Amino acid sequence: MDVVGFASAARWYTDEFAKRSGIKVEVDLPDGLDRLPEETEIALFRILQESLTNVHRHSGSPSVEIGLTVTENQVLLSVRDFRHGMPADLDGGHVGVGLSGLRERVIDLGGSFDVESNSHGTAIIVALPLIAQASGESRASQGSLRQNSAA
16 A cells, blocks of 8 residues: 555455455545545555455445545545444444454544444444644544434
8 A cells, every 4th residue: 555545455455355255345436536644544444444344244235335535624434334234232332343443543543433323234434634633632533333223
């Protein structure tokens, strides 16, 4: 990833994941995406890896959608599957060792980490700032686990 950047690494990784797992992966990355700060690219790639691992191990979803949006102030990554969702007893943001570590990394970078889950699937949504934030603001966004009622 040091040479090619997040977008190329993400496309390669998701292609290989789809081949290995048999899970259809739809990736929506901006055309001509410039390089992002190194810590941001590493965090995004690790989140992508852990999210896809969880889809493969736990969700039973036949497909996953990955989206990346970049503005001048932030980058937003979403990874969404379409199957079971997470158990309702996962309250208070206790979402597992892998996701907990990623949440800490995101918070350390001044971002937010959210998990939205219901009986139709789960979405990991991460926002990372692209400009330096004032001291103390970075830990203000702790992220949350939302259990949405089934529609």
